[in-house]
Amino acid sequence: MVGSIYALIAMGVAMIYGVMNVPDFALGAKAMLGGYVAFFMMASFHQAYGAALAASIIVLAIVGLGVERWIFRPVAKAPPINGFISAFGLLLVFENFALIAFGSSYRRILSPYDREMINILGANLTMQRLLVVIIAVALMIAMHLFIRYTRLGAAIRASAQNPRGAVLCGIHTERIAGITMAIGSGLAGVAGALIGPIGMVYPSMGDTLIVKAFVITILGGMGSILGAILGGYILGLIEALGAMYISVDYKDAFAFAILVLVLAVRPQGLFGKA
Amino acid sequence: MAPRTATSVLAILGVLVLAIAAPFLVNDYLFHLLVMAVIWSILATSLNLVMGYTGLLSLAHGAFFGMGAYTSALLVTKCGWNFWATIPAAMAVAALVGVVLGVLTLRLAGHYFAVSTLSFGIVISLILEKWDDLTEGARGISSIPPPTPIPLFGLGELRFESDLARYYLALAVLILCLLFVWRLVHSAIGRALEAIRQNELLASCLGVNLVYYKLLAFSLSAAMAGLAGVLYSVYINYLNPVDAGLWNGFYAVMYVVIGGMGTFWGPIVGTVFMVTLPEFLRVFQDYRLLLLGILLIIMITFLPAGIVGGIKALWRRGMARPAASRP
Amino acid sequence: MNQGPVLVELDMVTKAFGGLRAVREVSLQVNHGEIFSVIGPNGSGKSTVFNLISGVLPVTSGQIRIFGHDTKGLRPHQVASLGVGRTFQTTQIFADKTVLENTIVGRHLQVKTGLLGAQFGTRHFRDEEARHRVRSLEILDVVGLRGDADRTAGQLPNALQQRVAIAMALANEPKLLLLDEPTGGLMEQEVVELMRLLRRIRDLGVTIMLIEHKMRLVRQVSDRIAVLNNGGLICEGKPETVLNDARVVEAYLGTVDAPAA
Numbered sequence: 001m002v003g004s005i006y007a008l009i010a011m012g013v014a015m016i017y018g019v020m021n022v023p024d025f026a027l028g029a030k031a032m033l034g035g036y037v038a039f040f041m042m043a044s045f046h047q048a049y050g051a052a053l054a055a056s057i058i059v060l061a062i063v064g065l066g067v068e069r070w071i072f073r074p075v076a077k078a079p080p081i082n083g084f085i086s087a088f089g090l091l092l093v094f095e096n097f098a099l100i101a102f103g104s105s106y107r108r109i110l111s112p113y114d115r116e117m118i119n120i121l122g123a124n125l126t127m128q129r130l131l132v133v134i135i136a137v138a139l140m141i142a143m144h145l146f147i148r149y150t151r152l153g154a155a156i157r158a159s160a161q162n163p164r165g166a167v168l169c170g171i172h173t174e175r176i177a178g179i180t181m182a183i184g185s186g187l188a189g190v191a192g193a194l195i196g197p198i199g200m201v202y203p204s205m206g207d208t209l210i211v212k213a214f215v216i217t218i219l220g221g222m223g224s225i226l227g228a229i230l231g232g233y234i235l236g237l238i239e240a241l242g243a244m245y246i247s248v249d250y251k252d253a254f255a256f257a258i259l260v261l262v263l264a265v266r267p268q269g270l271f272g273k274a
Numbered sequence: 275m276a277p278r279t280a281t282s283v284l285a286i287l288g289v290l291v292l293a294i295a296a297p298f299l300v301n302d303y304l305f306h307l308l309v310m311a312v313i314w315s316i317l318a319t320s321l322n323l324v325m326g327y328t329g330l331l332s333l334a335h336g337a338f339f340g341m342g343a344y345t346s347a348l349l350v351t352k353c354g355w356n357f358w359a360t361i362p363a364a365m366a367v368a369a370l371v372g373v374v375l376g377v378l379t380l381r382l383a384g385h386y387f388a389v390s391t392l393s394f395g396i397v398i399s400l401i402l403e404k405w406d407d408l409t410e411g412a413r414g415i416s417s418i419p420p421p422t423p424i425p426l427f428g429l430g431e432l433r434f435e436s437d438l439a440r441y442y443l444a445l446a447v448l449i450l451c452l453l454f455v456w457r458l459v460h461s462a463i464g465r466a467l468e469a470i471r472q473n474e475l476l477a478s479c480l481g482v483n484l485v486y487y488k489l490l491a492f493s494l495s496a497a498m499a500g501l502a503g504v505l506y507s508v509y510i511n512y513l514n515p516v517d518a519g520l521w522n523g524f525y526a527v528m529y530v531v532i533g534g535m536g537t538f539w540g541p542i543v544g545t546v547f548m549v550t551l552p553e554f555l556r557v558f559q560d561y562r563l564l565l566l567g568i569l570l571i572i573m574i575t576f577l578p579a580g581i582v583g584g585i586k587a588l589w590r591r592g593m594a595r596p597a598a599s600r601p
Numbered sequence: 602m603n604q605g606p607v608l609v610e611l612d613m614v615t616k617a618f619g620g621l622r623a624v625r626e627v628s629l630q631v632n633h634g635e636i637f638s639v640i641g642p643n644g645s646g647k648s649t650v651f652n653l654i655s656g657v658l659p660v661t662s663g664q665i666r667i668f669g670h671d672t673k674g675l676r677p678h679q680v681a682s683l684g685v686g687r688t689f690q691t692t693q694i695f696a697d698k699t700v701l702e703n704t705i706v707g708r709h710l711q712v713k714t715g716l717l718g719a720q721f722g723t724r725h726f727r728d729e730e731a732r733h734r735v736r737s738l739e740i741l742d743v744v745g746l747r748g749d750a751d752r753t754a755g756q757l758p759n760a761l762q763q764r765v766a767i768a769m770a771l772a773n774e775p776k777l778l779l780l781d782e783p784t785g786g787l788m789e790q791e792v793v794e795l796m797r798l799l800r801r802i803r804d805l806g807v808t809i810m811l812i813e814h815k816m817r818l819v820r821q822v823s824d825r826i827a828v829l830n831n832g833g834l835i836c837e838g839k840p841e842t843v844l845n846d847a848r849v850v851e852a853y854l855g856t857v858d859a860p861a862a
Contacts (some may be wrong), residue, residue: 461719476693476694
């Protein structure tokens with residue numbers, strides 16, 4: 001289940017990196033914002049959970065558009081380290097904005113699905129956890145179909161593979177960048193809203209998420225969406241197993257230790273192109 | 275680097291005098307900030323070696339800082355070592371860790387490298403936190419004694435109990451580090467590093483052994499970062515995995531960027547600027563990190579060469595104009 | 602011409618990128634003291650050959666020997682230390698440094714003082730730095746850039762930037778110089794000056810391998826020529842022989858740089 005969350009965010013990272021060649025370090029913070037959006041939708045505006053989820057996607061997509069336009073586009077021509085630092089600055093801004101505006105207390109999103117338990121293959125799960133997986137998978141399938149079979153999807157793929165060629169074909173790469181960022185941010189937003197009921201919502205929740213998402217995208221090869229998805233689930237699995245059998249304390253370390261080791265042996269990641 | 279004109283020499287001397295007199299000119303709180311600024315400047319300068327001159331974005335320097343701090347603190351508190359002996363030990367440990375990181379990651383390009391350093395740093399941080407038996411984990415190491423007194427032949431002892439003494443110690447170390455970096459940069463090694471940053475292929479074909487020089491830069495940088503950590507441990511007298519952890523490294527990255535990557539004075543300017551700035555905006559205390567983030571984005575977008583870079587550009591334009599306005 | 606010892610030897614060298622063979626079983630020899638040109642239509646593998654010789658790319662099969670050493674597995678800096686210097690098709694220099702600074706960087710392998718010497722500013726270090734500076738200025742003399750020593754390299758016109766690149770390569774006191782299309786973007790007069798420069802360098806005892814498109818230059822300056830087409834060597838020998846060879850003419854047919862030009 002946790003794998004689904006990782007996978008969603010990793011997908012966002014992979015997509016954005018693929019098209020814009022910028023590692024969006026602030027994506028975890030966007031997930032956090034998505035969580036807050038969902039929380040306020042339910043707590044302040046008394047909307048249903050479904051509407052909250054939808055809102056988290058929409059709001060974050062808009063944020064993503066803005067970020068692309070004003071933060072990343074100006075530094076597109078500069079050396080990549082600049083984009084990285086911009087993203088880092090953005091992360092600081094989002095996180096501290098949330099801290100100031102919403103306070104540091106943990107908020108719980110009261111999802112209706114959190115109360116029922118169902119029994120699958122002998123394990124007791126709350127409906128919420130199942131919902132997370134279902135929605136995540138549904139989104140992934142939707143993404144896949146979108147990218148494979150629509151004109152816009154093709155334009156995105158073209159921009160990722162060959163930006164200059166895409167321009168020559170009449171594709172507005174800047175608009176594509178904006179759309180990609182919007183999609184990626186929307187994915188992150190809904191991830192935050194989905195994990196909200198389970199893991200709670202607080203300003204720094206995006207931190208470990210984004211670092212692990214990066215680990216995943218790198219392991220899967222940056223820009224490879226399939227790698228991101230697979231990586232997300234694999235990592236979720238490894239963490240769960242590791243926590244059970246090896247050590248709960250070092251749970252977070254697995255991702256990183258694996259990353260360093262894999263990259264030492266295969267610098268382009270598992271699925272990446274050299 | 276500014277030309278060796280009378281102006282720049284005077285400027286440097288002026289800053290030096292200011293730095294020496296500073297403790298007597300400011301209140302206690304500002305003094306504390308000053309000491310931290312000096313210690314962090316050492317860290318920033320070490321990071322600049324790798325980031326500014328060699329072109330590698332390292333997010334692991336907080337880990338080197340922490341390893342240096344912990345090594346020294348543990349050797350003194352648990353093994354009763356003389357403080358001064360722990361310095362080379364701590365630097366060696368940090369350098370070793372730096373070499374390990376380097377070997378694992380130096381073949382990687384750009385983003386992969388940065389995230390790998392981050393991951394590595396996180397692993398080290400976690401180890402420092404979780405290995406309770408060795409490092410006291412989250413409890414931290416407390417009551418770290420100040421540096422062992424140095425006997426001065428016939429004149430008594432040099433004692434470091436006072437904050438003032440430790441400030442001057444840190445300042446002296448900073449000056450030594452700056453001299454080291456200055457000499458390094460103005461030698462074939464420095465030229466090789468800059469060549470690597472600008473054009474690895476060209477550097478390689480000119481005979482620069484990429485792996486060797488990157489590792490060299492990394493280990494020297496890590497050792498210096500560890501040294502900063504040691505100074506931190508004896509100034510604050512208390513260590514825990516968070517304070518001596520990765521965030522110091524992240525801040526250092528920001529200070530270097532804001533001050534000016536790859537410039538000699540950039541790291542110090544950036545550190546001092548960013549440490550003292552919030553004090554003048556005291557009312558914005560809570561907003562400090564938020565403003566830092568905004569400032570970072572603005573700087574990197576409009577002034578990527580940092581403060582020092584901006585000043586240099588203005589200087590150059592100022593130099594050019596008189597010639598242009600002559601008929 | 603000197604029929605001195607063989608400097609570079611390619612022995613059935615092949616370079617494949619996946620399924621594409623960019624260089625196919627090329628064998629040739631370059632002799633000491635000669636100017637050896639490599640010509641051929643675009644995409645015939647010329648730059649790849651240079652990349653193989655200088656160690657930038659590994660050979661897929663076959664062997665390359667430089668000064669008798671098998672260069673298998675050698676990285677570019679190691680090949681450079683054997684005494685090889687090179688320039689690139691797209692001029693690679695350090696744009697924000699001065700011409701002199703660029704040249705001094707090229708002396709990297711010639712510097713003997715290490716970290717400690719630099720740190721303590723020993724007499725040895727300072728003398729060496731001075732010596733390298735002097736030598737770099739001498740090299741700038743050879744390429745004709747002495748007067749521009751303190752200008753920022755990136756602000757020079759194309760033709761002079763090319764010379765900076767050549768100066769950087771010469772700074773390592775190479776015995777073999779690989780020049781990849783040094784006349785790229787040069788005008789008539791500049792080509793003539795380059796020819797003179799090439800001869801000056803050759804007279805200083807440096808062997809030159811040259812990739813070129815401008816046939817007049819090739820004909821006038823080369824001691825021997827090799828012609829590549831589609832990665833394979835189709836002809837090799839003295840200029841008169843090669844440039845009139847039917848196969849060579851055919852390979853160029855339809856392109857602008859026909860041999861008769």
